[in-house]
Structures are given as C-alpha cells and as structure tokens.
Amino acid sequence: MIKGLSGDLTVNVIASIIASLVLLAAGFLWGKYKERRKYGRNLEDYDFYPFTINRENFPEFNLKDFRLGMHYFLKNNDYTAARQLIFIGEQNNARVQLEPSEQKVYARLFEKYDGKKIADDTSEYLENYVRIVRLIGKSFPNSGIEILLHNLADPSHSLIALENNVTGRQLRDGTTNLLIDLKKRQLLHEDKLNYKLNIGARRFKCTTIPILRKDFGIVGAICINIDANYLTEEVMQSKERIEAWFKNFCRTDMQLDENILSKDEYAKAMKGQRHFKDEAF
Numbered sequence: 001m002i003k004g005l006s007g008d009l010t011v012n013v014i015a016s017i018i019a020s021l022v023l024l025a026a027g028f029l030w031g032k033y034k035e036r037r038k039y040g041r042n043l044e045d046y047d048f049y050p051f052t053i054n055r056e057n058f059p060e061f062n063l064k065d066f067r068l069g070m071h072y073f074l075k076n077n078d079y080t081a082a083r084q085l086i087f088i089g090e091q092n093n094a095r096v097q098l099e100p101s102e103q104k105v106y107a108r109l110f111e112k113y114d115g116k117k118i119a120d121d122t123s124e125y126l127e128n129y130v131r132i133v134r135l136i137g138k139s140f141p142n143s144g145i146e147i148l149l150h151n152l153a154d155p156s157h158s159l160i161a162l163e164n165n166v167t168g169r170q171l172r173d174g175t176t177n178l179l180i181d182l183k184k185r186q187l188l189h190e191d192k193l194n195y196k197l198n199i200g201a202r203r204f205k206c207t208t209i210p211i212l213r214k215d216f217g218i219v220g221a222i223c224i225n226i227d228a229n230y231l232t233e234e235v236m237q238s239k240e241r242i243e244a245w246f247k248n249f250c251r252t253d254m255q256l257d258e259n260i261l262s263k264d265e266y267a268k269a270m271k272g273q274r275h276f277k278d279e280a281f
Helices: 002-039 063-075 079-091 100-112 115-139 177-188 228-237 239-249 263-270
Strands: 051-053 059-061 145-151 159-163 192-199 202-213 217-227
Touching (some): 063 079, 063 100, 079 115, 100 115, 115 159, 202 228, 228 239
Antiparallel strands (some): 051 059, 145 159, 145 217, 192 202, 202 217
C-alpha cells in the first residue's frame, strides 16, 4: 500500500515538474514573440530603406522607397522600423512631397505608431552626446583633431555638433556615405575604428563610434578626424612647432587636488614615477 502511494506520488511530482517546464518554455517563447512584435526590425533590414547614394557620393532621400515603407507598415506591424521611417519622413518634409492621397496614408501611419513623440524623444536622447562632443573638443583646441556628432535619423542634415573643424563642414550638413554604410554594417557586427581616408591631397586618420538606441538601432555617430598632413607636414617640421603643439594639447584651465590613479600607481607616483611606461619602476 505504502509503495503504491509512494509510486503515485513520484509520478505526480515528475508530471508536475514536466508541466512546469513546459509552461516555462511556452512563457519564454511567447515573451520573445511579443517582444519581437513590439520592437521588430531596424529599417535598414528592409529593401525599401529610403536613402540612396547620389553621384557625388552623398545620401539622398528616396520618396519612392518611403512610399513603399508607408504602405507596408500600415498592413504589417513593425514598431521599430515604422517609427524609424516616420522619423526620416518628418526630418525630410515628406508630407509636402507626397501627393494628397499619399498624405492621408502617411497620416494614418503617423497616428498608428504615435509619431508625435518620435522626433522629440530622439533629439532629447542625443542632447547628452552633443554636450560630450563639445566638451571633449574644447579640451583640445587648434590641435588638428576634429570631433563631431551625426544624427543618423536625418542623414540629409545629420551634423548637429562640431568642434575643431578640419574638414570644412558646417552644422546641418548631410552625412557621408560612410555613415550610411555604418548602419548597414551593424548587421555584420563590423566597427569603423582607426581607418585612413585619402581625399585628393588630404590625409586623415578617422574613428567612427556608433550610438545605439533600443527602439531605433543606430541613431547617431561620434566621429574623430585627425588631419594627418597637418601633424606631419606642419607640426613636425620643427622642434618649436612640436613643442607648441604639445603645450597646447596639454593645456588646462585649472588644477585640482584629486587622485585618479590606482593604489599601486599612486604609490609609484609618490616614489617618483614620471609616467605609466617609466622603466625605472
């Protein structure tokens, strides 16, 4: 009798565990499904990404692909890609370019995906990066090292912060095809760090750092452009120029009593270590 009860109890426990695991797995899969439906894919994953590269190698808003995207997202839900499409449409004044019948379609899309919040939310999101770019740039003035910020939700007028100008660009200028390519390369998990650009007689060392936002994918990029010719042909031509450049590079506005060293490095500094590669230590 006891063995029978024990056997039944064991079977019930095992059955309960199996049922719990099944429910847990089902809940996990349902959650992933809901998350996918809510956030969707990035707009560049679709064939109708509404930007093309013109003959001058600059991106242009493509109204035809924009229309295709409008109709697609009205029939097929994709929260992320649709809101990215709306943001690009708003920044490129798509309403005016569309025919009256298409404007009504866009209005329905705008309402469906709560378009009113998109532009303000993204601009606010990038505002902190604007401050970062400005402050870093102002720390190294007249150095031949340019730092700038692109808003990739609006490739035609993407440049929103610029310090130490060496490329001649102005605020509200469009992005280069490199930054459009950066959005594409996100899918391949490739970075754009420490690459060389040769443009005519000009030479640059560049770094591009993408800015990611969960709802939009890559929404911006911080770029650092070093004018290599300026450093090698102007600064390095004499000892005096090199000294002047480094004095400017190391210039500070104030002095603080603060420790940024680790415990071991602090002890070495107190004993006379001059820098992190000081062979005496």
